Amino acid sequence: MIKVKQLAHVCIFANDLDETRHFYRDVLGMDTQFNFLRDGNVFGFYLNCGGRSHVEVFRKDGTRFSEMDQINHFCLEVENIDAAIAHIKSKGVAVTARKLACDDTCQAWLSDPNGVKIELFEYTAKSAQFTGGDRVADW
Template identity: 60%
Template sequence: MALKLKQLAHVCIFARDVEETRRFYEDVLGMKTVFNFTREGRLFGFYLDAGNRTFVEVFENGSAEYSGKNQINHMCLEVEDLAEAVAHIRAQGIEPTEPKKAVDETWQAWIDDPNGVKIELFQYTDASAQFAGGDRVADW
């Protein structure tokens, strides 16, 4: 059984100033905001459309180091069937997190590569905010 990888779903970056970062990606690179994440009633992050079902996810993190490392938090891979993907990964001797539905209405599980790079495995649903829109309240 092989993992049925569809594509890179998103890359997550940290930002000191989320509005300045949004302006850069929207104005300079021409991306559009799909939805926002809020926490305690204020903007905490957002999703940008990078085309072809691929996104850039941005979260505020003023404490991250910006010395050429730590800007990219994780990469996310879209899979056809998350349950199958988790079973395949377990068969390789790696224990992913239990799949769960996130606030953006996508199914996700997590693993680390041998270097500690976080990898999110994603399966979209019909209600996924990436396509349905609507702001989401961060629950983490």
């Protein structure tokens, strides 16, 4: 029997590594854990999401996000969603307003420079992730 400990990383493709690194570092505050090198050149990197979770990024020219992709988005838990939204807006990046979702979590949405959708999440005391119970979708 296998026991999963946690999600280790999500891998995304990027058209422009520098632009993508800038976005995740300066807009979302994620530090580079390490780079992937080939022939002395950086072709990818790992971003630290806190704890043992990461976003893995590789350069892939011509990549684009589609609503038909098998993975639709990834979600980052933040300490203060209102502060996160204000910071993201101050960097000139579009982000939705905070919404209380049907699972009683606060959420907001944005996209990275490659079109990858990112959900920001702040748990509440009533979040279904802690309390359980079915929830009726409101979308």
